[in-house]
Amino acid sequence: AQEISSTGSGIGVLGHQRQLNTFYHQGDYYLYDTTKRMNGVIETFTNQGRGDRNLPGVYVKDEDNRFTNQEQQAAVDAHYHAGQVFDYYYNTFGRVSYDDNGSTIRSIVDYGNNYNNAAWLGDKIIYGNGDGRSFAPLSGANDIVAHELTHGVIDETADLVYANQSGALNESFADVFAYFVDGDWLIGEDVYTPGIEGDALRSLANPTRYNQPDHMNDYQHLPNTRDGDWGGVHINSGIPNKAAYFTVHGIGVSKAEQVYYRALTTYLTPNSSFQDARQALVQSAQDLYGESAAQEVARAWDRVGVN
Numbered sequence: 001a002q003e004i005s006s007t008g009s010g011i012g013v014l015g016h017q018r019q020l021n022t023f024y025h026q027g028d029y030y031l032y033d034t035t036k037r038m039n040g041v042i043e044t045f046t047n048q049g050r051g052d053r054n055l056p057g058v059y060v061k062d063e064d065n066r067f068t069n070q071e072q073q074a075a076v077d078a079h080y081h082a083g084q085v086f087d088y089y090y091n092t093f094g095r096v097s098y099d100d101n102g103s104t105i106r107s108i109v110d111y112g113n114n115y116n117n118a119a120w121l122g123d124k125i126i127y128g129n130g131d132g133r134s135f136a137p138l139s140g141a142n143d144i145v146a147h148e149l150t151h152g153v154i155d156e157t158a159d160l161v162y163a164n165q166s167g168a169l170n171e172s173f174a175d176v177f178a179y180f181v182d183g184d185w186l187i188g189e190d191v192y193t194p195g196i197e198g199d200a201l202r203s204l205a206n207p208t209r210y211n212q213p214d215h216m217n218d219y220q221h222l223p224n225t226r227d228g229d230w231g232g233v234h235i236n237s238g239i240p241n242k243a244a245y246f247t248v249h250g251i252g253v254s255k256a257e258q259v260y261y262r263a264l265t266t267y268l269t270p271n272s273s274f275q276d277a278r279q280a281l282v283q284s285a286q287d288l289y290g291e292s293a294a295q296e297v298a299r300a301w302d303r304v305g306v307n
């Protein structure tokens with residue numbers, strides 16, 4: 001049968017026109033992108049609102065290669081933003097997909113019912129559609145897509161244990177690379193509370209704005225349970241997030257992204273603490289850019305009380 005890669009179009013969650021890499025197969029066009037290097041395929045499924053027992057759901061397809069229906073919007077953005085994040089990691093670090101071995105990036109949208117979450121499940125990403133009040137469909141935010149795929153990168157590199165300080169670092173590195181991809185200090189702002197302008201899930205510039213600590217004096221010792229957010233991984237991440245904000249202002253974003261990538265892929269290990277992260281980042285800055293950059297990174301961590 002004739003099978004060809006093709007270029008389609010679509011409309012995203014916020015009404016943006018998107019150009020899409022699709023695949024023609026037996027009369028239909030699929031959200032299946034084979035244009036990436038080393039056969040890095042990007043494919044998008046819908047779970048049609050069912051739960052995790054039905055993963056990965058069904059391929060998203062369209063008969064005229066124009067994915068313009070309302071119910072296709074979440075899939076359009078999951079596919080488009082996954083391609084953007086693949087390109088970011090390849091163009092910036094030469095990394096081919098989350099595992100640097102060209103693994104398929106598989107996204108599933110329409111997960112669950114009114115699900116206000118997104119998650120990396122080890123080899124796929126799931127996105128809820130939100131309940132329309134707390135969230136619009138979550139794949140509509142490129143920083144959320146970057147955050148989830150970075151969880152994949154982290155698992156394949158430092159593999160930071162998702163609890164307590166290593167877990168807060170896991171969360172922070174996911175937010176920091178989301179910042180590098182999206183370019184602003186807010187996380188999730190494009191889909192968070194669609195009825196309220198200007199707010200976000202988190203802010204790296206002002207963690208306290210969204211009830212996160214930005215200094216060790218306010219580190220929250222919580223139980224390593226689901227109710228304790230695994231020791232506060234989404235709370236205490238405010239401290240390394242603020243250090244990242246100071247680091248970018250110290251050495252600039254182009255150096256900072258190489259320093260963060262080198263720390264993640266060379267020095268950090270599953271049980272790394274905030275202190276270990278400071279050392280890994282200072283050493284990476286020293287390796288790549290010398291003494292003055294290393295001192296700027298050390299200063300950034302001094303300012304959040306991690307010495």
Ligand SMILES: CCC(=O)Oc1c(C)cccc1C(=O)O
Nearest residue numbers: 116117118119143144147187188
């Ligand atoms: C920025 C993306 C993010 O934080 O996604 C999550 C949401 C919305 C709820 C629960 C967990 C996560 C996560 O990926 O850590």
Ligand SMILES: [Ca+2]
Nearest residue numbers: 143182186187
């Ligand atoms: Ca953002």
Ligand SMILES: [Zn+2]
Nearest residue numbers: 147151171174
């Ligand atoms: Zn996360």
